[in-house]
Amino acid sequence: MVEMRADGFWRQYSRNKLAVFGLGIVAGVVIGTLCAPLIRPGDPLAVVGYPFEWPGHDPRFPLGTDLLGRDLLSEMLHGAGHSLAIGISVALGASLAGGLIGLVAGYYRGWTDAILMRLAEIFQAVPGFLLVIIIVALFSPSFVTIGAAIVAVSWPSIARLVRAETMRLRSSDFVAACATFGMSDPRILLTQILPNCLPPLIVTTSVMTASGILIEAGLSFIGLGDPAALSWGTMLATGREALYNGWYMSAFPGVAIVVTVIGINLVGEGLNDAFNPRRQRRGG
Amino acid sequence: MFVSANDAPAIRATDGLPIHGRNVLRSPFLRFTLRRLCGSLLLVFLTVSMTFVLIELAPGDMVDVMAGEAGTADPGYIEQLRSAYGLDRPLLLRYAHYLQHVAQFDLGYSFRVNKSVVDLILQRLGPSALLMAAATGLALLGAIPLALLSARFADGFVDRVASMITLISYATPSFLIGLTLILVFSVDLRWLPSGGKDTLFSGLTGWSRFVDIAQHLILPAVTLGAFHFAVYTRLLRASLINVLHEDFVRTARAKGLSELRTFGVHALGNAMLPLVTMVGVQTGALLGGSVVVESIFAWPGLGRLAYEAIAQRDTNLLIAIVMVSTFVVAAVNFLVDILYFWLDPRIEHG
Amino acid sequence: MTAGISDSILEATDIRIGIGGALPLQIVRGVSFSLMPGKTLALVGESGSGKSLMALALLRLLPPPLSILHGTIRFGDIDVTRLGTAALRQLRGAGIAMVFQEPLSALNPVMSIGRQLAEAVRVHQRLSRNALRRRVLELLDLVRLPNAVRQIDNFPHRLSGGMRQRVLIAMALAGRPRVLIADEPTTALDATVQMEILDMLAELQREFGLAVLLISHDLGLVADYADGVAVMYAGSIIEAGTAAHVLSRPAHPYTRGLLGARPPLRPASMPDTGKRVRLVEIPGTVPEPGHAPFGCAFAPRCPHTIESCREAPPPQALIGDGHVASCIRVGEKA
Numbered sequence: 019m020v021e022m023r024a025d026g027f028w029r030q031y032s033r034n035k036l037a038v039f040g041l042g043i044v045a046g047v048v049i050g051t052l053c054a055p056l057i058r059p060g061d062p063l064a065v066v067g068y069p070f071e072w073p074g075h076d077p078r079f080p081l082g083t084d085l086l087g088r089d090l091l092s093e094m095l096h097g098a099g100h101s102l103a104i105g106i107s108v109a110l111g112a113s114l115a116g117g118l119i120g121l122v123a124g125y126y127r128g129w130t131d132a133i134l135m136r137l138a139e140i141f142q143a144v145p146g147f148l149l150v151i152i153i154v155a156l157f158s159p160s161f162v163t164i165g166a167a168i169v170a171v172s173w174p175s176i177a178r179l180v181r182a183e184t185m186r187l188r189s190s191d192f193v194a195a196c197a198t199f200g201m202s203d204p205r206i207l208l209t210q211i212l213p214n215c216l217p218p219l220i221v222t223t224s225v226m227t228a229s230g231i232l233i234e235a236g237l238s239f240i241g242l243g244d245p246a247a248l249s250w251g252t253m254l255a256t257g258r259e260a261l262y263n264g265w266y267m268s269a270f271p272g273v274a275i276v277v278t279v280i281g282i283n284l285v286g287e288g289l290n291d292a293f294n295p296r297r298q299r300r301g302g
Numbered sequence: 303m304f305v306s307a308n309d310a311p312a313i314r315a316t317d318g319l320p321i322h323g324r325n326v327l328r329s330p331f332l333r334f335t336l337r338r339l340c341g342s343l344l345l346v347f348l349t350v351s352m353t354f355v356l357i358e359l360a361p362g363d364m365v366d367v368m369a370g371e372a373g374t375a376d377p378g379y380i381e382q383l384r385s386a387y388g389l390d391r392p393l394l395l396r397y398a399h400y401l402q403h404v405a406q407f408d409l410g411y412s413f414r415v416n417k418s419v420v421d422l423i424l425q426r427l428g429p430s431a432l433l434m435a436a437a438t439g440l441a442l443l444g445a446i447p448l449a450l451l452s453a454r455f456a457d458g459f460v461d462r463v464a465s466m467i468t469l470i471s472y473a474t475p476s477f478l479i480g481l482t483l484i485l486v487f488s489v490d491l492r493w494l495p496s497g498g499k500d501t502l503f504s505g506l507t508g509w510s511r512f513v514d515i516a517q518h519l520i521l522p523a524v525t526l527g528a529f530h531f532a533v534y535t536r537l538l539r540a541s542l543i544n545v546l547h548e549d550f551v552r553t554a555r556a557k558g559l560s561e562l563r564t565f566g567v568h569a570l571g572n573a574m575l576p577l578v579t580m581v582g583v584q585t586g587a588l589l590g591g592s593v594v595v596e597s598i599f600a601w602p603g604l605g606r607l608a609y610e611a612i613a614q615r616d617t618n619l620l621i622a623i624v625m626v627s628t629f630v631v632a633a634v635n636f637l638v639d640i641l642y643f644w645l646d647p648r649i650e651h652g
Numbered sequence: 653m654t655a656g657i658s659d660s661i662l663e664a665t666d667i668r669i670g671i672g673g674a675l676p677l678q679i680v681r682g683v684s685f686s687l688m689p690g691k692t693l694a695l696v697g698e699s700g701s702g703k704s705l706m707a708l709a710l711l712r713l714l715p716p717p718l719s720i721l722h723g724t725i726r727f728g729d730i731d732v733t734r735l736g737t738a739a740l741r742q743l744r745g746a747g748i749a750m751v752f753q754e755p756l757s758a759l760n761p762v763m764s765i766g767r768q769l770a771e772a773v774r775v776h777q778r779l780s781r782n783a784l785r786r787r788v789l790e791l792l793d794l795v796r797l798p799n800a801v802r803q804i805d806n807f808p809h810r811l812s813g814g815m816r817q818r819v820l821i822a823m824a825l826a827g828r829p830r831v832l833i834a835d836e837p838t839t840a841l842d843a844t845v846q847m848e849i850l851d852m853l854a855e856l857q858r859e860f861g862l863a864v865l866l867i868s869h870d871l872g873l874v875a876d877y878a879d880g881v882a883v884m885y886a887g888s889i890i891e892a893g894t895a896a897h898v899l900s901r902p903a904h905p906y907t908r909g910l911l912g913a914r915p916p917l918r919p920a921s922m923p924d925t926g927k928r929v930r931l932v933e934i935p936g937t938v939p940e941p942g943h944a945p946f947g948c949a950f951a952p953r954c955p956h957t958i959e960s961c962r963e964a965p966p967p968q969a970l971i972g973d974g975h976v977a978s979c980i981r982v983g984e985k986a
Contacts, residue, residue, distance in 0.1 A: 136348065139345060139348075140345065140348050140349050140352055141352075142586075143345050143346075143348075143349050143586075143628050143631060143632060144349055144352075144586070144624060144627070144628045144631075145585075145586035145587065145588075145589040145590040145624075145627050145628070145631060146586060146587065146590050147587075147589075147590025147591065147593060148589060148590050148593070148608065148623070148624050148627050149624065150590075151593065151608065151612065151620065151624075152353075152356070152620055152621060152624050153356065155612060155615075155617055155620055156356060156357070156359075156360040156617060157360055157361070158361075228473070232473075232475055235475050235477075236475060236476075236477070236593075236594055239475075239477050239594060240593060240594060240597060240609055240612060241612060241613065242612060254475075254477065254478070258481070261481060261484075261485065262485075262489065265485060268478075268481060272474075272475070272478040272481075275473075275474075275475060275478070276470065276473050276474045276475075276478065279472075279473035279474075280469055280470065280473045283469060283472070283473060284469075548757060549752060549754055549757035549758045550757060550758055550759055550760040550761070552713060552752070552758070553752060553758045553759065553760075553820070553823070554760070554771075555713060555744070556711055556713060556744055556745070556749070556750045556752075557744065557745045557771065557772045557775060557823065557826075557827075558741045558742060558743070558744035558745035558746065558772075558775045558776065558827065559741070559771065559775060560741060563771075568760050568763070571760070571762055571763065572760070572761065572762055575762075645762070646762060647761070647762060647764075647807040647809070648761055648762075648807070648809050
């Protein structure tokens with residue numbers, strides 16, 4: 019059984035300096051998102067100044083303005099929220115769907131397992147990004163369709179993971195013991211098996227947030243982003259027009275994406291190490 | 303201690319002797335191949351069906367989707383489509399019609415370019431394959447030495463630097479890499495062209511043509527391959543570190559073999575196997591990634607075609623591309639499995 | 653076994669193996685022995701005694717972070733402990749060769765055994781392709797592998813355990829070594845095959861005048877094949893001497909315990925006196941590697957412990973002709 023005390027876990031996690039650094043990055047992004055309405059109230063898409071102002075020229079716009087004269091800093095802060103929102107909802111959605119399917123498939127085996135895994139295979143057979151594109155194109159881009167499309171592509175790997183863990187745990191002693199004193203299946207699944215699946219699930223989910231952000235950025239870039247929304251991806255799409263003389267418009271959201279994704283990945287690695295304390299990183 | 307099963311010969315009918323020449327084509331290998339083939343075909347069939355389900359679920363009926371919102375479709379043609387696809391017929395019949403068309407490789411017609419969709423796709427398949435192969439090649443070219451060094455000096459300076467490089471490669475969206483490369487190499491340095499597959503109307507042949515295409519290929523290939531370079535490096539590094547703990551590495555050293563040979567031949571030979579499978583798995587990601595990369599570099603491949611289809615709202619074309627891509631991925635995975643079977647002598651059955 | 657130093661082909665002196673650095677840990681705590689050409693020394697002990705590490709140290713194959721903390725190993729007139737990398741590689745296989753315990757995992761699974769053998773030959777000898785092939789077949793013949801010509805292209809997993817071990821021995825002999833270290837060469841094999849392999853090893857030893865270091869936990873095997881025996885416990889040799897002496901007149905309580913815990917043994921060279929030995933269990937467990945108790949390491953489990961046993965590590969006491977034991981009470985009992 020996995021018993022983790024909060025302070026013990028933090029101690030384990032914080033041994034990895036990079037992981038703490040990653041956490042700092044993520045925290046920074048979240049804080050930036052939350053403070054957006056404070057630092058830059060109002061509509062980020064409002065035209066507030068001359069276009070193509072380079073960062074540093076006008077003290078009102080520390081990050082400059084884009085090709086329509088909108089405040090880049092405002093766009094960055096408000097856009098962060100959308101990117102994060104997509105990433106997190108997709109990760110949670112895929113975990114929920116994949117986790118549920120994995121649990122059921124791994125526990126009940128037989129036909130249920132075969133059918134569910136076939137389904138997973140089908141979703142994995144189509145190249146991920148293409149499937150996302152086709153779903154979003156068919157159902158018109160919006161937060162919901164984009165989110166659903168990315169979840170559709172992401173759930174199979176989570177399902178496989180959870181299924182493997184479930185199968186492993188299913189044959190363990192404590193589960194057998196619970197069955198003998200009449201615990202119902204759903205209870206076993208929820209209270210015994212699921213908690214033990216959590217560590218790898220949490221790690222995978224955190225990394226999935228990062229890929230969710232990347233996919234959303236990609237979609238926006240090719241024009242399938244949510245037209246009503248502002249995200250780092252849409253900023254990149256717009257910035258593409260001004261690449262030669264205004265590359266800073268692409269640099270800011272681009273670097274932001276890279277840094278955020280790196281931060282999330284570092285957190286994921288840190289979580290992984292914290293859950294499985296292995297040999298010391300000293301050339302052991 | 304005294305394990306009795308140990309002296310029984312490991313393998314059966316051939317008395318523990320190697321299977322030579324023609325024998326290979328018999329039972330285990332052929333059975334495996336056939337089984338995999340059936341599996342792949344089934345998968346393609348199921349995916350095509352799923353595509354049908356998706357189309358059915360989407361707003362508007364099949365023909366709206368097929369004819370596209372471009373409005374270039376002739377009303378007479380739409381009527382023809384409606385009856386051809388039996389949209390007044392029950393669901394199952396529609397499904398059957400759909401399958402029939404797909405099986406006959408009839409994926410529709412594109413009025414814009416005045417070509418059948420199949421022809422259009424086939425035309426773009428070659429350049430896509432070239433780009434994907436180049437990207438994979440470059441990724442492996444970078445990954446193998448880096449992984450070797452990282453694993454050899456695990457947790458050392460090289461390892462940490464490599465880890466950072468791979469993390470950045472992995473985290474940077476391909477369009478960012480692509481745009482940066484264009485800015486640096488095409489605009490500032492003017493070393494390489496910024497788009498296209500070759501210099502148009504140049505009429506180059508032979509070696510000069512080859513060089514010309516290579517020059518156009520390199521930036522998009524690097525862009526597409528960057529992500530995979532990171533994945534392969536990490537995978538190979540982990541695989542190598544695992545293999546290094548194996549006993550036969552110790553035997554190799556005890557024989558007096560140099561570190562280079564121990565590492566480069568014995569360890570690498572074993573560690574490559576998971577990499578082979580991974581390359582197959584990544585084909586899908588390559589195809590998906592090519593949409594963005596090809597659109598940035600105006601590379602005339604399937605990805606660019608998909609991008610154009612999105613821009614034109616040509617859903618029919620998109621669906622066709624998705625289906626062909628799935629087929630390609632299934633085919634590549636199938637070949638990779640065969641290759642793996644061939645490479646790993648331990649596998650006797652499927 | 654500690655006859656004139658000039659006779660021995662391999663000499664280990666006060667070897668200490670462990671982890672150095674800030675918190676040092678010693679697993680092998682001062683081991684010395686010498687190997688004579690044409691003779692077999694058996695290094696016996698339970699798991700955790702450090703015997704395998706000792707073997708690895710002889711070829712400087714200790715896995716990091718373990719290393720030789722102290723002592724010298726002399727092969728002929730070469731100091732192995734100070735050898736540079738290139739010379740060390742030359743030594744491995746050609747001067748000293750080693751055969752490992754698990755034949756399946758000790759062979760590269762994706763390389764044919766012919767290629768692996770050819771490799772072993774090529775490291776120390778430049779031969780043409782034909783000559784190489786002939787040498788490989790010659791080696792396979794030496795170890796009596798049936799159907800050698802067809803086995804060359806075969807892969808390790810398709811051979812039986814005994815066959816694989818023969819291949820490993822062939823690989824070890826490829827460089828024409830003077831010393832052969834066999835680390836539990838038959839433990840992973842069937843009883844009948846064990847005898848075959850060991851008989852074959854004995855023959856090869858006679859044919860090539862090899863000095864053999866046979867590492868084992870099995871006293872029964874040792875009795876039949878060893879000329880000398882050294883018993884290791886918790887990182888030190890607690891008794892050593894000729895096989896005849898150690899096995900028939902064990903002086904150290906641990907050796908007695910080991911022998912007592914087995915069905916009656918009799919070295920091939922001794923006549924059957926008809927005496928039967930009581931089956932006795934040694935209570936307690938072997939100390940953790942690196943955490944031997946102060947004083948005599950065996951004291952906690954020894955039925956004859958006295959106060960002074962825990963005060964200092966017992967020195968080696970000479971009992972008979974070349975027979976030593978590390979016990980302070982050795983002289984007392986009959």
